[in-house]
Amino acid sequence: MKLQFLGAAQVVTGSxxxxxxxxxxxxxxxxxxxxxxxxxALNYRxxxxxxxxxxxxxxxxxxxxxxxxxxxxCKQGFKGAIYAxxxxxxxxxxxxxxSAHIQESDAEIANRKGQRVGKKTxxxxxxxxxxxxxxxQFAPVSYDVDLQITSEVRVVFRDAGHIIxxxxxxxxxxxxxxxxxxxxxxxxxxxNQPIIKDPTLIHGADYVIVESTYGNRMHQYYNRExxxxxxxxxxxxxxxxxxxxxxxVGRTQTLxxxxxxxxxxxxxxxxxxxLDSPLAIxxxxxxxxxxxxxxxxxxxxxxxxxxxxxxxxxxxxKTAEESKALNETKxxxxxISASGMADAGRILHHLKHNLWKPETSVLFVGYQAEGxxxxxxxxxVKRVKIIGEEVSVKAKIYNLDGFSAHADRxxxxxxxxxxxxxxxxxxxxxxxxPDATEALSQYIGEKLGNSTYIPKYGDTxxxxxxxxxxxxxxxxxxxxxxxxxxxxxxxxxxxRQIRRRLFTIVSRxxxxxxxxxxxxxxxLKYLKKVMNDL
Numbered sequence: 412m413k414l415q416f417l418g419a420a421q422v423v424t425g426s427x428x429x430x431x432x433x434x435x436x437x438x439x440x441x442x443x444x445x446x447x448x449x450x451x452a453l454n455y456r457x458x459x460x461x462x463x464x465x466x467x468x469x470x471x472x473x474x475x476x477x478x479x480x481x482x483x484x485c486k487q488g489f490k491g492a493i494y495a496x497x498x499x500x501x502x503x504x505x506x507x508x509x510s511a512h513i514q515e516s517d518a519e520i521a522n523r524k525g526q527r528v529g530k531k532t533x534x535x536x537x538x539x540x541x542x543x544x545x546x547x548q549f550a551p552v553s554y555d556v557d558l559q560i561t562s563e564v565r566v567v568f569r570d571a572g573h574i575i576x577x578x579x580x581x582x583x584x585x586x587x588x589x590x591x592x593x594x595x596x597x598x599x600x601x602x603n604q605p606i607i608k609d610p611t612l613i614h615g616a617d618y619v620i621v622e623s624t625y626g627n628r629m630h631q632y633y634n635r636e637x638x639x640x641x642x643x644x645x646x647x648x649x650x651x652x653x654x655x656x657x658x659x660v661g662r663t664q665t666l667x668x669x670x671x672x673x674x675x676x677x678x679x680x681x682x683x684x685x686l687d688s689p690l691a692i693x694x695x696x697x698x699x700x701x702x703x704x705x706x707x708x709x710x711x712x713x714x715x716x717x718x719x720x721x722x723x724x725x726x727x728x729k730t731a732e733e734s735k736a737l738n739e740t741k742x743x744x745x746x747i748s749a750s751g752m753a754d755a756g757r758i759l760h761h762l763k764h765n766l767w768k769p770e771t772s773v774l775f776v777g778y779q780a781e782g783x784x785x786x787x788x789x790x791x792v793k794r795v796k797i798i799g800e801e802v803s804v805k806a807k808i809y810n811l812d813g814f815s816a817h818a819d820r821x822x823x824x825x826x827x828x829x830x831x832x833x834x835x836x837x838x839x840x841x842x843x844x845p846d847a848t849e850a851l852s853q854y855i856g857e858k859l860g861n862s863t864y865i866p867k868y869g870d871t872x873x874x875x876x877x878x879x880x881x882x883x884x885x886x887x888x889x890x891x892x893x894x895x896x897x898x899x900x901x902x903x904x905x906x907r908q909i910r911r912r913l914f915t916i917v918s919r920x921x922x923x924x925x926x927x928x929x930x931x932x933x934x935l936k937y938l939k940k941v942m943n944d945l
Contacts, residue, residue, distance in 0.1 A: 492548060623840045
């Protein structure tokens with residue numbers, strides 16, 4: 412069999428893997444690349460296969476970086492079934508049309524600007540109509556039930572504990588007289604999260620493909636409720652707003668859980684909690700219809716009376732006008748709005764109106780990809796451009812990664828260690844930036860003694876029952892990417908030369924140190940502006 416890595420390879424987003432067995436092709440995930448412009452550009456590349464040749468898609472969960480290119484796949488000729496859990500299918504019914512709406516809007520804006528300078532017309536990746544057409548190919552499956560894909564391939568979906576409907580995939584391949592078990596973690600959740608169940612512990616695996624988003628760090632361990640209450644109370648005392656960029660699916664519902672619990676226990680004041688994201692509102696309704704996915708503790712607290720409880724001070728901002736009005740009303744409030752990385756959506760308007768206010772708190776509760784607005788804010792940038800306007804950053808910025816829906820380094824290794832039976836022949840590390848995957852690879856080697864491999868985009872693993880090898884990518888990298896790599900290499904070499912020369916000069920003229928530091932500060936400020944523009 413062959414397994415090709417077509418996304419989430421040394422990046423966090425764009426999850427996609429092509430499994431070929433006995434002339435049949437099975438695609439695991441078909442996700443969108445998110446983050447910096449250079450990464451998003453990958454969404455517009457042709458697929459490295461003929462979409463019409465794919466037999467079926469196995470979808471781990473409904474986040475856009477795992478499902479966001481499915482309408483493009485269908486548009487270009489894929490006609491097979493898309494297998495996913497019922498909750499994932501329900502979520503995709505809102506996620507994919509919403510994504511299509513963004514594609515259409517972005518294309519419209521680009522064309523309006525492009526016409527003035529004579530640029531070519533930009534087409535959306537897919538339209539809303541094409542997203543709805545793709546939904547007709549979804550086929551819901553249940554957890555823990557065998558799904559026979561072909562005579563050689565059998566699949567079982569297990570609960571990944573990431574968001575409702577998220578799945579670990581056990582794929583059994585019968586080939587060469589042996590059965591080989593591939594284990595795809597999908598996005599692996601943290602144990603002991605509210606609402607959702609813990610990730611399933613798996614019995615045996617020959618090869619594991621595991622995420623590494625937080626492979627180089629451990630989550631902050633603290634009482635999440637107390638920390639959230641502390642930030643809210645401190646901000647309200649300053650008469651400021653708490654702005655929370657939040658992913659519409661998963662993180663928003665977790666926040667509502669905690670806010671409801673804190674309010675019931677009188678640990679936070681009775682201020683308006685505003686849910687300002689049409690997608691998050693729809694996703695929350697889907698959560699409410701899938702209470703069979705809730706863990707035992709959440710079931711006892713939330714549906715003890717037979718239905719979900721109400722929070723009287725919860726405000727739903729359905730329209731754009733209602734959203735804009737929030738920034739014109741006085742009084743402290745908690746605003747939860749998408750997107751989670753603060754790159755698009757209504758959250759941009761709230762940041763534009765609140766970032767410059769020292770009484771504001773901006774609270775990040777999820778992973779921030781490299782190049783995103785959220786990453787720049789938590790790294791301490793002092794000015795940002797939002798909707799064409801420069802805004803000073805004077806608000807307090809918090810990053811509570813303990814709220815993340817992803818397992819951290821220790822939790823990933825604990826999950827791998829729980830796989831009983833003989834040690835897997837190899838662990839492939841995906842869905843992480845290079846520093847995270849490399850750190851996790853070393854940690855797995857030290858703690859478990861497993862063989863690991865970090866694939867690049869386009870790499871193909873040729874897998875037999877008890878042996879494997881990787882054919883490294885022969886995918887042509889665009890000239891612009893090559894030029895960028897060459898430039899960065901030169902910049903790194905120049906950096907070393909500049910540092911040596913500066914040390915020499917300053918050692919001879921120590922009274923020039925202050926002048927050098929001031930001028931370097933100006934250079935760094937300019938470079939930050941260049942990075943923001945990129």
